């Protein structure tokens with residue numbers, strides 16, 4: 297209602313839609329967003345690289361070395377602190393892991409390595425990188441963190457880096473769209489969803505710049521400092537079809553439960569009855585070492601975090617929770633305990649969704665990595 301706001305689809309939203317339309321729909325319902333360490337770490341690394349690509353080196357001697365590592369770390373630290381603050385102000389969050397700082401530094405180093413490789417300085421260490429080399433790199437930057445939008449406003453994406461691709465004689469060969477990836481690097485080739493995302497950046501860029509030189513799109517994986525090229529035909533038509541299918545609607549979009557959708561990462565299980573019915577039907581409900589479940593909490597000791605949970609099963613397709621009579625000892629600790637206390641403080645009494653509890657022991661463990669939310673399935677219609 298009152299939905300005249302233009303509907304825009306981003307590559308990540310498109311991927312969500314392709315994984316499970318309901319997941320996409322739920323992500324648009326203003327439900328509490330989940331903070332995550334991997335995402336915060338990735339954002340901090342991204343931002344620090346963007347900072348490094350926008351530095352002012354004027355007045356510095358071109359031969360100067362030993363400046364890059366400190367500057368890189370300073371930027372990363374700033375961004376890290378910013379992300380930490382955002383993380384802690386997100387109510388739905390796991391635990392902040394300070395020890396991931398080393399990982400962030402390693403990722404940043406991977407990104408810097410690829411940047412140096414771009415200007416033919418792959419054998420130069422950050423310490424030995426001269427101001428001249430970095431200036432050369434900066435001269436190749438066309439855009440950093442730019443927003444791409446089609447002229448009809450239907451498709452958009454946030455581009456990390458756009459570089460001029462030049463040959464050994466300095467002649468322009470084309471453009472390189474580089475998307476920094478801080479997730480796990482592919483074994484050999486890009487996953488289809490990453491490929492699709494990268495190609496969409498390329499296609500939006502081309503739609504706005506019909507006279508552009510040849511455009512290459514690359515995923516830059518910081519984990520192994522390796523650049524992977526995405527290639528393929530235009531994905532514009534498919535993206536527009538997805539745009540059409542993702543128009544805001546009050547009726548939830550179709551759910552496609554399964555191993556690759558619900559079994560992967562879906563942040564919206566507390567609002568979706570489908571994973572639960574799917575697991576019950578295929579006999580995998582509560583069968584994994586880390587399982588999602590819906591429970592009734594019969595007892596909870598606020599001090600030591602121990603309690604008694606009664607396992608529930610779905611009574612119908614809408615996910616009405618039916619107690620099974622099976623009771624298990626359960627222990628809440630760390631952020632898992634805090635999340636439960638926050639939920640109970642709201643006066644919540646009914647079934648509780650627990651994401652990824654450790655259920656392979658006699659006592660279930662709900663730790664810092666777990667979701668603890670009111671079970672609030674949204675029915676199909």
Ligand code: SF4
Pocket residue numbers: 316317318319322551552553554557558559562563564565568569570571
């Ligand atoms: S839990 Fe499964 S079916 Fe439900 S939205 Fe998530 S991926 Fe889709």
